[in-house]
Amino acid sequence: MTALVDQLKGGLDAPICLTWELTYACNLECVHCLSSSGRRDPRELTTDEAKAVLDELHRLQVFYINIGGGEPMIRRDFFELVEYSIGLGIGVKFSTNGAFIDADKARRLTALDYLDIQISLDGTDAVTNDAVRGPGSYDTAIRAMGHLRDAGFVERNGPFKISVVVTRHNVDQLDEFQALADQYGAQLRITRLRPSGRGADAWHDLHPTDAQQRQIYQWLLAKGDRVLTGDSFFHLNALGDENLPGLNLCGAGRVVCLIDPVGDVYACPFVIHDEFHAGNVRDDGGFAHIWRHSELFHDLRQPQSAGACASCGSYDACQGGCMAAKFFTGLPLDGPDPECVGGEGEAALAAVDRADAPRPMADHSKPARPVPVALVRK
Amino acid sequence: MTVTADHPVLDRSLALHPQVALRPEPFGALAYHYDTRRLVFLKHVDLVRVVESLDDHDTVVAALTACRIPPERHGAFATAIASLLDSEMLCDRTR
Numbered sequence: 139m140t141a142l143v144d145q146l147k148g149g150l151d152a153p154i155c156l157t158w159e160l161t162y163a164c165n166l167e168c169v170h171c172l173s174s175s176g177r178r179d180p181r182e183l184t185t186d187e188a189k190a191v192l193d194e195l196h197r198l199q200v201f202y203i204n205i206g207g208g209e210p211m212i213r214r215d216f217f218e219l220v221e222y223s224i225g226l227g228i229g230v231k232f233s234t235n236g237a238f239i240d241a242d243k244a245r246r247l248t249a250l251d252y253l254d255i256q257i258s259l260d261g262t263d264a265v266t267n268d269a270v271r272g273p274g275s276y277d278t279a280i281r282a283m284g285h286l287r288d289a290g291f292v293e294r295n296g297p298f299k300i301s302v303v304v305t306r307h308n309v310d311q312l313d314e315f316q317a318l319a320d321q322y323g324a325q326l327r328i329t330r331l332r333p334s335g336r337g338a339d340a341w342h343d344l345h346p347t348d349a350q351q352r353q354i355y356q357w358l359l360a361k362g363d364r365v366l367t368g369d370s371f372f373h374l375n376a377l378g379d380e381n382l383p384g385l386n387l388c389g390a391g392r393v394v395c396l397i398d399p400v401g402d403v404y405a406c407p408f409v410i411h412d413e414f415h416a417g418n419v420r421d422d423g424g425f426a427h428i429w430r431h432s433e434l435f436h437d438l439r440q441p442q443s444a445g446a447c448a449s450c451g452s453y454d455a456c457q458g459g460c461m462a463a464k465f466f467t468g469l470p471l472d473g474p475d476p477e478c479v480g481g482e483g484e485a486a487l488a489a490v491d492r493a494d495a496p497r498p499m500a501d502h503s504k505p506a507r508p509v510p511v512a513l514v515r516k
Numbered sequence: 517m518t519v520t521a522d523h524p525v526l527d528r529s530l531a532l533h534p535q536v537a538l539r540p541e542p543f544g545a546l547a548y549h550y551d552t553r554r555l556v557f558l559k560h561v562d563l564v565r566v567v568e569s570l571d572d573h574d575t576v577v578a579a580l581t582a583c584r585i586p587p588e589r590h591g592a593f594a595t596a597i598a599s600l601l602d603s604e605m606l607c608d609r610t611r
């Protein structure tokens with residue numbers, strides 16, 4: 139293990155990968171939404187509060203932020219906040235389903251410096267995508283990509299990203315995703331599905347099978363050099379001698395963290411749960427105090443026990459996988475990942491009762507729509 | 517291993533790319549390139565000192581000397597600096 143990884147485990151003065159979810163409101167209701175978004179929360183940060191957070195991130199020399207949601211463009215002050223951030227020298231990458239990118243917004247986005255866009259898409263055809271992201275969402279994303287292309291976004295700012303969560307149903311489409319990205323001058327980004335938010339329920343049916351895990355690893359080794367992964371597939375490194383490029387560790391609370399729409403700070407975007415809640419940016423001392431002094435983050439930066447993984451020869455390569463994936467499937471945090479490619483995951487899952495797994499918190503899902511009942515007069 | 521390094525980058529005149537920001541960290545520094553959006557780790561505080569002083573010296577080797585980096589370490593520094601040049605974190609010095 140390199141000295142650098144050890145250093146990173148001990149934490150940084152400020153996060154590298156800070157996700158800020160601007161709102162819980164969303165026009166879609168994806169079945170795997172990591173933040174269980176849907177309805178706006180009345181306590182969401184105001185424009186002034188959000189700007190104060192940006193001022194603080196500027197003082198901490200945070201280079202860029204990942205803006206997400208919900209659908210961040212729903213916020214009326216979306217452009218105001220993005221422009222404010224960029225004005226402070228904090229680059230912005232934001233994730234969107236594309237619903238609010240029309241020709242006019244595409245031009246406005248193109249005109250901004252230090253802005254990067256990730257359009258979420260989970261299938262290269264409407265059937266595959268819409269099964270996860272909802273009816274019409276495929277067309278919406280493709281339309282947004284077309285507007286960005288027409289506005290000359292790629293020529294001015296470089297490739298926007300097509301961001302794919304790899305599931306059992308789209309894993310065979312990786313080549314097609316790459317072709318789609320090429321067609322728009324975009325870059326492909328693929329990330330791992332975690333059982334977070336509404337994904338806690340959807341994960342069991344959507345996550346790639348053992349054979350598909352190997353397929354992803356082989357595909358990344360063969361064709362992954364142009365593909366971004368957010369370093370999210372490091373658990374696959376246990377499969378071979380060759381490590382996937384990128385950081386090989388769980389960065390939660392060390393290099394990664396989340397600010398949610400109401401200002402709550404969590405160790406990572408995939409662990410919205412009291413157990414990983416470090417504080418709120420509205421508290422005294424703000425974000426910097428939380429990052430530097432929260433007990434939770436302090437604990438996460440201590441050497442972690444390998445637990446049941448200690449006897450595994452692949453531990454150095456895989457680091458026991460993803461904390462969020464273990465937590466929301468009810469597995470011990472110091473043991474194998476539920477998708478352990480050494481085959482330990484299935485046994486571990488079989489040993490726990492799914493009903494006992496912790497439930498994701500801060501659920502903002504829209505209320506279930508009443509199922510129309512045909513009234514029949516008898 | 518040679519004691520006196522002769523890596524071609526040592527005679528170059530380099531500077532930190534104007535679009536790159538350095539942030540000090542316990543292990544050295546992080547360098548972020550706002551155009552390429554690449555993040556690079558400078559894994560030693562000495563390397564950070566050298567990178568920061570490049571702009572004040574006509575050659576890389578002059579910067580190394582000014583930062584009191586012993587000649588036997590110049591080879592390793594040259595490799596690190598060449599890779600920073602490759603990733604456009606450094607560029608040719610224009611002044």
Ligand code: SF4
Nearest residue numbers: 376447450453456478
């Ligand atoms: S047993 Fe643990 S360390 Fe070994 S491959 Fe599985 S998750 Fe990784």
Ligand code: SF4
Nearest residue numbers: 388389390406460462
């Ligand atoms: S908990 Fe999982 S998703 Fe979060 S930083 Fe760790 S490995 Fe990444």
